[in-house]
Amino acid sequence: MKTVLVLLLGFTFSSFSTRNVIPSVHTATWYDTSGHPKVHRNHSTAAYNNLPLHTKLVVTNLSNNKTDTVEVTDRMGGKSLNLIDLSKKSFGKLANHKVGKIQVTVVQLK
Numbered sequence: 001m002k003t004v005l006v007l008l009l010g011f012t013f014s015s016f017s018t019r020n021v022i023p024s025v026h027t028a029t030w031y032d033t034s035g036h037p038k039v040h041r042n043h044s045t046a047a048y049n050n051l052p053l054h055t056k057l058v059v060t061n062l063s064n065n066k067t068d069t070v071e072v073t074d075r076m077g078g079k080s081l082n083l084i085d086l087s088k089k090s091f092g093k094l095a096n097h098k099v100g101k102i103q104v105t106v107v108q109l110k
Contacts, residue, residue: 028104
């Protein structure tokens with residue numbers, strides 16, 4: 001009985017701690033949304049593999065503390081090394097497009 005209780009508590013704490021904050025610092029890039037059927041160019045959207053579609057995230061550029069709220073509307077290809085790819089509009093709110101890559105933190109909104 002004690003073993004089952006310990007496993008259950010471990011699962012509960014583990015699930016709670018990772019629910020809203022995606023841990024660590026991640027590299028974000030941007031992708032061109034023109035011609036993409038799922039994404040409207042004028043919205044802040046993102047591609048993310050491990051969260052349900054339509055999840056809202058707050059992405060913060062660590063070099064200048066600028067933030068943007070994005071919606072997960074797409075998945076990344078299997079070869080991507082990044083955790084998140086931002087739409088061109090969202091990336092532009094955080095940094096100059098010419099930079100190409102930025103270091104970000106990601107927090108999931110409830």
